[in-house]
Amino acid sequence: VMVWLRRCTHYLFIVVVAVNSTLLTINAGDYIFYTDWAWTSFTVFSISQTLMLAVGATYYLTFTGVPGTATYYGLIMTVYTWVAKGAWFALGYPYDFIVTPIWLPSAMLLDLAYWATKRNKHSLILFGGVLVGMSLPLFNMVNLITVADPLETAFKYPRPTLPPYMTPIEPQVGKFYNSPVALGAGAGAVLPVTFTALGCKLNTWTYRWMAA
Numbered sequence: 001v002m003v004w005l006r007r008c009t010h011y012l013f014i015v016v017v018a019v020n021s022t023l024l025t026i027n028a029g030d031y032i033f034y035t036d037w038a039w040t041s042f043t044v045f046s047i048s049q050t051l052m053l054a055v056g057a058t059y060y061l062t063f064t065g066v067p068g069t070a071t072y073y074g075l076i077m078t079v080y081t082w083v084a085k086g087a088w089f090a091l092g093y094p095y096d097f098i099v100t101p102i103w104l105p106s107a108m109l110l111d112l113a114y115w116a117t118k119r120n121k122h123s124l125i126l127f128g129g130v131l132v133g134m135s136l137p138l139f140n141m142v143n144l145i146t147v148a149d150p151l152e153t154a155f156k157y158p159r160p161t162l163p164p165y166m167t168p169i170e171p172q173v174g175k176f177y178n179s180p181v182a183l184g185a186g187a188g189a190v191l192p193v194t195f196t197a198l199g200c201k202l203n204t205w206t207y208r209w210m211a212a
Helices: 002-024 035-064 069-090 104-116 121-144 150-156 180-188 191-211
Strands: none
Touching: 002 035, 002 069, 002 191, 035 069, 035 104, 035 121, 035 180, 035 191, 069 104, 104 121, 121 180, 121 191, 180 191
Protein backbone atom coordinates (compact mmCIF):
# COMPACT_ATOMS: atom_id res chain seq x y z
CA VAL A 1 0.00 0.00 0.00
CA MET A 2 2.79 2.44 0.91
CA VAL A 3 4.56 1.83 -2.40
CA TRP A 4 1.31 2.52 -4.25
CA LEU A 5 0.69 5.65 -2.15
CA ARG A 6 4.21 6.95 -2.68
CA ARG A 7 4.07 6.44 -6.43
CA CYS A 8 0.66 8.09 -6.79
CA THR A 9 1.69 11.01 -4.57
CA HIS A 10 4.93 11.39 -6.46
CA TYR A 11 3.20 11.72 -9.82
CA LEU A 12 0.45 13.93 -8.40
CA PHE A 13 2.96 16.32 -6.84
CA ILE A 14 5.19 16.55 -9.89
CA VAL A 15 2.23 17.38 -12.14
CA VAL A 16 1.05 20.05 -9.69
CA VAL A 17 4.53 21.57 -9.36
CA ALA A 18 5.24 21.46 -13.10
CA VAL A 19 1.89 22.94 -14.10
CA ASN A 20 2.10 25.74 -11.54
CA SER A 21 5.71 26.52 -12.43
CA THR A 22 4.69 26.86 -16.05
CA LEU A 23 1.65 28.98 -15.22
CA LEU A 24 3.82 31.34 -13.17
CA THR A 25 6.26 31.78 -16.07
CA ILE A 26 3.78 31.57 -18.94
CA ASN A 27 4.58 35.09 -20.20
CA ALA A 28 8.28 34.79 -19.49
CA GLY A 29 9.24 34.72 -23.15
CA ASP A 30 7.22 37.80 -24.03
CA TYR A 31 9.98 40.30 -23.31
CA ILE A 32 9.56 41.80 -26.73
CA PHE A 33 5.93 42.76 -26.13
CA TYR A 34 7.26 45.28 -23.61
CA THR A 35 9.10 47.05 -26.42
CA ASP A 36 10.10 50.12 -24.39
CA TRP A 37 10.93 48.03 -21.32
CA ALA A 38 12.30 44.88 -22.96
CA TRP A 39 15.53 44.61 -20.96
CA THR A 40 13.85 45.43 -17.66
CA SER A 41 11.27 42.70 -18.23
CA PHE A 42 14.05 40.36 -19.40
CA THR A 43 15.83 40.80 -16.06
CA VAL A 44 12.68 40.31 -13.99
CA PHE A 45 11.54 37.31 -16.03
CA SER A 46 15.02 35.77 -15.86
CA ILE A 47 14.80 35.76 -12.07
CA SER A 48 11.26 34.33 -12.01
CA GLN A 49 12.13 31.57 -14.49
CA THR A 50 15.27 30.66 -12.61
CA LEU A 51 13.47 30.37 -9.28
CA MET A 52 10.63 28.24 -10.63
CA LEU A 53 13.00 25.93 -12.49
CA ALA A 54 15.30 25.56 -9.48
CA VAL A 55 12.62 24.66 -6.95
CA GLY A 56 10.66 22.29 -9.21
CA ALA A 57 13.58 20.51 -10.82
CA THR A 58 15.37 20.06 -7.49
CA TYR A 59 12.25 18.68 -5.87
CA TYR A 60 11.79 16.18 -8.67
CA LEU A 61 15.49 15.31 -8.83
CA THR A 62 15.90 14.62 -5.11
CA PHE A 63 12.57 12.81 -4.95
CA THR A 64 13.69 10.22 -7.49
CA GLY A 65 17.40 10.48 -6.67
CA VAL A 66 18.14 9.76 -10.33
CA PRO A 67 20.30 12.26 -12.27
CA GLY A 68 18.45 13.15 -15.45
CA THR A 69 15.08 13.86 -13.88
CA ALA A 70 15.76 17.61 -13.60
CA THR A 71 16.20 17.65 -17.37
CA TYR A 72 12.96 15.72 -17.73
CA TYR A 73 11.25 18.32 -15.55
CA GLY A 74 12.63 21.12 -17.73
CA LEU A 75 11.24 19.28 -20.75
CA ILE A 76 7.79 19.13 -19.12
CA MET A 77 7.84 22.90 -18.55
CA THR A 78 9.03 23.51 -22.11
CA VAL A 79 6.26 21.44 -23.67
CA TYR A 80 3.60 23.09 -21.51
CA THR A 81 4.89 26.49 -22.60
CA TRP A 82 4.97 25.52 -26.27
CA VAL A 83 1.28 24.68 -25.98
CA ALA A 84 0.52 27.97 -24.24
CA LYS A 85 2.48 30.01 -26.79
CA GLY A 86 0.30 28.44 -29.45
CA ALA A 87 -2.23 31.06 -28.36
CA TRP A 88 0.00 33.82 -29.74
CA PHE A 89 0.27 31.98 -33.03
CA ALA A 90 -3.51 31.59 -33.10
CA LEU A 91 -3.79 35.37 -32.71
CA GLY A 92 -1.72 35.83 -35.85
CA TYR A 93 1.80 36.38 -34.53
CA PRO A 94 4.51 34.74 -36.68
CA TYR A 95 6.48 31.77 -35.32
CA ASP A 96 9.79 33.66 -35.43
CA PHE A 97 8.35 36.25 -33.03
CA ILE A 98 7.18 33.83 -30.32
CA VAL A 99 9.90 33.25 -27.75
CA THR A 100 9.71 30.13 -25.57
CA PRO A 101 12.04 30.31 -22.56
CA ILE A 102 14.99 27.90 -22.64
CA TRP A 103 15.06 25.81 -19.47
CA LEU A 104 16.66 22.57 -20.63
CA PRO A 105 20.39 23.49 -20.60
CA SER A 106 20.12 24.90 -17.07
CA ALA A 107 18.22 21.80 -15.91
CA MET A 108 20.98 19.67 -17.43
CA LEU A 109 23.57 21.58 -15.40
CA LEU A 110 21.53 20.85 -12.27
CA ASP A 111 21.60 17.14 -13.11
CA LEU A 112 25.32 17.34 -13.80
CA ALA A 113 26.01 18.97 -10.42
CA TYR A 114 24.06 16.22 -8.67
CA TRP A 115 25.78 13.44 -10.59
CA ALA A 116 29.32 14.88 -10.38
CA THR A 117 29.11 15.34 -6.60
CA LYS A 118 27.88 11.76 -6.11
CA ARG A 119 24.34 12.83 -5.16
CA ASN A 120 25.45 15.22 -2.45
CA LYS A 121 22.45 17.41 -1.57
CA HIS A 122 24.50 20.28 -0.17
CA SER A 123 26.65 20.43 -3.29
CA LEU A 124 23.50 20.25 -5.38
CA ILE A 125 22.10 23.28 -3.56
CA LEU A 126 25.27 25.34 -3.79
CA PHE A 127 26.72 24.35 -7.17
CA GLY A 128 23.47 23.45 -8.91
CA GLY A 129 21.68 26.57 -7.72
CA VAL A 130 24.48 28.88 -8.88
CA LEU A 131 24.80 27.11 -12.24
CA VAL A 132 21.07 27.36 -12.95
CA GLY A 133 20.88 30.99 -11.88
CA MET A 134 23.88 32.12 -13.90
CA SER A 135 23.19 30.09 -17.05
CA LEU A 136 19.51 30.71 -17.64
CA PRO A 137 19.73 34.45 -18.48
CA LEU A 138 22.56 33.70 -20.89
CA PHE A 139 20.69 30.96 -22.74
CA ASN A 140 17.55 33.07 -22.93
CA MET A 141 19.41 36.05 -24.36
CA VAL A 142 20.81 33.81 -27.10
CA ASN A 143 17.23 32.64 -27.60
CA LEU A 144 15.97 36.22 -27.81
CA ILE A 145 18.48 37.50 -30.34
CA THR A 146 17.37 34.85 -32.82
CA VAL A 147 13.99 36.63 -33.16
CA ALA A 148 13.76 38.14 -36.65
CA ASP A 149 13.50 41.95 -36.59
CA PRO A 150 11.94 42.04 -33.12
CA LEU A 151 11.22 45.78 -32.93
CA GLU A 152 9.88 45.98 -36.47
CA THR A 153 7.64 43.01 -35.83
CA ALA A 154 6.54 44.25 -32.42
CA PHE A 155 5.34 47.58 -33.74
CA LYS A 156 3.24 45.86 -36.41
CA TYR A 157 1.06 44.39 -33.69
CA PRO A 158 -0.82 45.81 -30.70
CA ARG A 159 0.96 45.43 -27.39
CA PRO A 160 -1.31 43.33 -25.18
CA THR A 161 0.80 43.73 -22.04
CA LEU A 162 0.68 47.53 -21.61
CA PRO A 163 -2.43 49.71 -21.64
CA PRO A 164 -2.01 53.02 -23.55
CA TYR A 165 -1.76 55.18 -20.42
CA MET A 166 1.23 53.13 -19.21
CA THR A 167 3.22 53.33 -22.43
CA PRO A 168 6.29 55.52 -21.87
CA ILE A 169 6.52 58.66 -24.01
CA GLU A 170 10.13 57.80 -24.83
CA PRO A 171 12.02 54.53 -24.48
CA GLN A 172 13.32 54.22 -20.94
CA VAL A 173 17.08 53.75 -20.88
CA GLY A 174 18.53 53.12 -17.46
CA LYS A 175 20.61 50.68 -15.47
CA PHE A 176 18.56 47.69 -16.67
CA TYR A 177 19.32 48.51 -20.27
CA ASN A 178 23.07 48.24 -19.89
CA SER A 179 23.37 44.55 -19.11
CA PRO A 180 20.20 42.56 -18.53
CA VAL A 181 22.11 39.27 -18.70
CA ALA A 182 24.59 40.34 -16.02
CA LEU A 183 21.80 41.60 -13.76
CA GLY A 184 19.75 38.44 -14.22
CA ALA A 185 22.76 36.18 -13.71
CA GLY A 186 23.94 38.21 -10.70
CA ALA A 187 20.60 37.81 -8.95
CA GLY A 188 20.46 34.25 -10.24
CA ALA A 189 23.76 33.37 -8.60
CA VAL A 190 22.24 34.12 -5.19
CA LEU A 191 18.47 33.56 -5.21
CA PRO A 192 18.23 30.10 -6.83
CA VAL A 193 20.50 28.64 -4.15
CA THR A 194 17.72 29.37 -1.66
CA PHE A 195 15.09 27.92 -3.97
CA THR A 196 17.17 24.82 -4.67
CA ALA A 197 17.31 24.31 -0.91
CA LEU A 198 13.53 24.76 -0.84
CA GLY A 199 13.18 22.02 -3.46
CA CYS A 200 15.18 19.67 -1.25
CA LYS A 201 13.08 20.64 1.78
CA LEU A 202 9.85 20.00 -0.13
CA ASN A 203 11.14 16.54 -0.89
CA THR A 204 11.84 15.91 2.80
CA TRP A 205 8.39 17.13 3.79
CA THR A 206 6.76 14.96 1.13
CA TYR A 207 8.51 11.83 2.35
CA ARG A 208 7.59 12.57 5.96
CA TRP A 209 3.96 13.16 5.02
CA MET A 210 3.79 9.88 3.09
CA ALA A 211 5.46 7.92 5.86
CA ALA A 212 3.06 9.17 8.54
